[in-house]
Amino acid sequence: MHPSSLPGLHPTPVMELLNTTMDNLVDIQHLTFRRQKRVIYDDISLQIRKGQTTAIMGPSGIGKTTLLKLIGGQLKPDSGDVLFKGESIPGMSRRRLFDVRRQMSMLFQSGALFTDMSVYDNIAFPLREHTRLSEAVIEIIVMLKLQAVGLRGAAHLMPAELSGGMARRAALARAIALDPELILYDEPFAGQDPISMGVLVKLIKALNDALNLTSVVVTHDVNEVMSIADYVYILAEKKIIGEGTPEEIRKSDSPLVQQFLNGEADGPVPFHFPAPSMESALQGVK
Amino acid sequence: MEWLARLGSATLARFSAMGRATFVLTGALIAKPQPMKHIPLTIQQMYVVGVQSLSIIVVSGLFIGMVMALQGYTILVDYGAEGSLGPMVALSLLRELGPVVTALLFAGRAGSALTAEIGLMKATEQLSSMEMMAVDPLRRVVAPRLWAGMISMPLLAIIFSAVGILGGHLVGVDWLGVDAGSYWSIMQSTVEWNEDVMNGIIKSVVFAFVCTWIAIFKGYDAVPTSEGISKATTQTVVYSSLAVLGLDFVLTAIMFGIE
Numbered sequence: 008m009h010p011s012s013l014p015g016l017h018p019t020p021v022m023e024l025l026n027t028t029m030d031n032l033v034d035i036q037h038l039t040f041r042r043q044k045r046v047i048y049d050d051i052s053l054q055i056r057k058g059q060t061t062a063i064m065g066p067s068g069i070g071k072t073t074l075l076k077l078i079g080g081q082l083k084p085d086s087g088d089v090l091f092k093g094e095s096i097p098g099m100s101r102r103r104l105f106d107v108r109r110q111m112s113m114l115f116q117s118g119a120l121f122t123d124m125s126v127y128d129n130i131a132f133p134l135r136e137h138t139r140l141s142e143a144v145i146e147i148i149v150m151l152k153l154q155a156v157g158l159r160g161a162a163h164l165m166p167a168e169l170s171g172g173m174a175r176r177a178a179l180a181r182a183i184a185l186d187p188e189l190i191l192y193d194e195p196f197a198g199q200d201p202i203s204m205g206v207l208v209k210l211i212k213a214l215n216d217a218l219n220l221t222s223v224v225v226t227h228d229v230n231e232v233m234s235i236a237d238y239v240y241i242l243a244e245k246k247i248i249g250e251g252t253p254e255e256i257r258k259s260d261s262p263l264v265q266q267f268l269n270g271e272a273d274g275p276v277p278f279h280f281p282a283p284s285m286e287s288a289l290q291g292v293k
Numbered sequence: 294m295e296w297l298a299r300l301g302s303a304t305l306a307r308f309s310a311m312g313r314a315t316f317v318l319t320g321a322l323i324a325k326p327q328p329m330k331h332i333p334l335t336i337q338q339m340y341v342v343g344v345q346s347l348s349i350i351v352v353s354g355l356f357i358g359m360v361m362a363l364q365g366y367t368i369l370v371d372y373g374a375e376g377s378l379g380p381m382v383a384l385s386l387l388r389e390l391g392p393v394v395t396a397l398l399f400a401g402r403a404g405s406a407l408t409a410e411i412g413l414m415k416a417t418e419q420l421s422s423m424e425m426m427a428v429d430p431l432r433r434v435v436a437p438r439l440w441a442g443m444i445s446m447p448l449l450a451i452i453f454s455a456v457g458i459l460g461g462h463l464v465g466v467d468w469l470g471v472d473a474g475s476y477w478s479i480m481q482s483t484v485e486w487n488e489d490v491m492n493g494i495i496k497s498v499v500f501a502f503v504c505t506w507i508a509i510f511k512g513y514d515a516v517p518t519s520e521g522i523s524k525a526t527t528q529t530v531v532y533s534s535l536a537v538l539g540l541d542f543v544l545t546a547i548m549f550g551i552e
Binding site (some may be wrong): 079081088093105106108109110112114115116117119120122132133136 | 296416419421422423424425426427428429433
């Protein structure tokens with residue numbers, strides 16, 4: 008377990024220096040985030056190492072997407088810091104943040120393709136916005152990206168004509184259009200049939216190796232992600248409850264981690280949402 | 294005392310909404326212009342909000358001009374003043390009905406569509422994903438729509454008045470037999486360029502700004518659920534209509550009020 012996730016033990020400056028020198032692309036330090044009064048994250052620290060696939064798992068509803076939005080600078084932490092290549096994301100000016108975002112991209116759960124453009128134009132969109140390439144060059148790049156996700160034949164279709172799995176692959180092609188260094192995947196496997204799930208697992212792995220990307224996969228599909236991740240963090244109850252390589256995680260003796268991995272209905276994470284006792288509810292006592 | 298707290302929180306919510314609306318407006322308007330990118334996008338939006346609203350504007354203008362001529366004629370003819378039908382129709386259209394009715398129709402036809410479109414883009418994370426692609430949605434999505442609305446609506450109001458005057462001619466001259474010469478010549482000598490035509494155009498520019506601003510803000514600020522978008526669309530039409538009618542009184546008082 009990482010020392011910073013143990014209660015009462017804070018990393019010394021020397022350890023922090025070591026962490027930043029260890030080729031961390033993203034370094035989250037003592038991050039606390041609240042939505043109104045509800046605490047989502049309470050003093051968490053985690054590192055995304057360059058060139059690796061890092062999985063962030065946890066039960067649904069604990070704000071895993073929020074973490075990606077914090078890395079992307081769409082939300083600001085209440086305290087703590089998010090470093091990208093050693094530079095603080097919450098502290099950036101809007102202009103600098105937009106520059107940095109060109110080096111990262113995010114695959115949204117819904118795909119978030121622009122519905123008024125064809126698949127081709129969707130993938131050409133970031134190229135047209137951020138480069139001065141000619142249309143002929145853009146066409147070559149778009150076709151290469153579509154070929155990589157297996158959708159070259161679907162270039163002329165509108166997003167509404169794609170199946171869920173195809174839409175996500177098209178969105179993936181758009182996400183890699185500008186050859187980012189970091190890709191953030193938000194629940195890439197949610198709601199997919201076994202075949203498209205297999206395709207996506209293969210694609211994420213292949214892209215990570217072939218393009219030398221750094222990937223962050225937020226998910227609760229344990230088996231799929233354990234097969235491709237180099238390093239895994241498990242989040243629950245506002246904290247990191249376990250981390251390590253997939254083998255280390257499987258051997259973890261934390262009951263919370265085991266409950267999550269094995270999908271047990273009740274355990275340290277209770278089955279019931281917090282509520283007054285059933286007796287008092289039935290007697291009409293508030 | 295509870296009502297006092299409710300009043301306070303409602304007031305605070307209003308003020309914070311106004312702050313967000315101003316933020317959206319400045320974010321969309323104040324930026325380094327990129328004419329090569331933004332002019333084609335604005336023209337595309339002008340087609341959607343302007344050209345596609347043309348049929349409803351032309352048909353409404355025609356019928357309103359015809360009704361005005363019919364109503365005006367039955368009153369004026371009692372006093373033998375049916376020759377003044379031309380200026381009556383022209384002045385009511387140019388000063389009031391052109392800008393106001395165009396704005397109300399625009400809010401219902403184009404404003405609600407803008408709100409629903411932007412709201413749905415928000416709900417389907419398209420705006421969010423654009424932001425993650427380092428493209429500012431305020432400039433890429435909102436600004437072209439704002440400019441398109443502000444350019445289109447005054448043009449639509451001019452077309453509305455012109456068609457209305459022709460409709461008045463159709464009923465007054467062709468049907469009821471008012472002399473065509475007096476219809477046009479008395480209109481020409483009565484209608485002032487600055488006093489009547491320009492004031493009407495100024496009105497419609499103000500209405501265009503307010504209606505489009507409300508429409509895009511309500512979409513951008515919508516709660517990203519189907520319920521939230523339906524509420525935002527309704528609010529766009531209601532708020533735009535009220536704002537137009539209220540502002541019309543204020544502008545009329547300033548422009549034509551007794552000195």
